[in-house]
């Protein structure tokens with residue numbers, strides 16, 4: 001099990017093709033992001049650039065991607081070399097972002113759930129808030145702080161499973177097992193509840209903190225039976241946040 005993406009960068013990249021990622025994760029996240037025409041955008045925990053490239057496609061004047069994993073950044077840069085979009089990628093830690101009052105929007109898909117405790121969560125939120133211009137927006141998706149994971153339904157029909165070992169509470173590790181055609185791989189992130197997130201975001205300087213429910217794309221029901229998404233939508237393992245500095 002790992003929180004280090006270097007050895008699993010390529011498998012993680014393939015896992016982004018799963019229908020739930022397309023029809024729920026990307027559909028909801030990019031819907032919240034909206035039109036980025038002319039804006040300066042930062043993608044924190046950008047991984048191999050899956051959303052960094054989408055943020056560029058949504059009109060951003062410039063996008064910067066930052067990730068802790070050199071393996072993920074190498075995959076992102078390979079794609080930038082094959083098809084140049086003018087995106088800047090750097091290896092860096094979200095707890096130690098070097099930017100000040102610079103970006104119109106910061107996006108972060110699956111960053112906050114890597115904070116194992118309140119101190120790290122606060123450092124991430126502080127750096128993101130500082131990186132934004134006043135009035136700038138922060139859009140993020142993470143493992144849901146509102147879901148009681150031990151009693152969640154199985155998500156196996158969607159191509160993954162979640163598992164809690166030991167007591168469930170502040171800082172509890174959540175194992176995500178993704179099933180690909182050539183076998184499974186696992187990652188681990190951490191549980192911190194809704195109130196802990198809201199306290200950290202407000203202390204970092206966000207004046208508005210809004211949770212958003214996952215949305216299903218219109219194409220989702222055309223590809224699957226009407227009840228296929230019920231377990232996911234009824235007990236979503238992911239949660240979306242929009243914050244205004």
Ligand SMILES: C[S@@+](CC[C@H](N)C(=O)[O-])C[C@H]1O[C@@H](n2cnc3c(N)ncnc32)[C@H](O)[C@@H]1O
Pocket residue numbers: 004005016044045046047048049050051066067068069072092093094095108109110111114
């Ligand atoms: C689940 S992946 C998501 C990648 C990308 N956002 C996506 O949705 O495809 C989580 C990423 O967070 C990165 N990460 C974890 N902790 C980080 C930190 N403190 N600073 C920057 N990146 C971090 C990992 O290296 C990994 O690439």
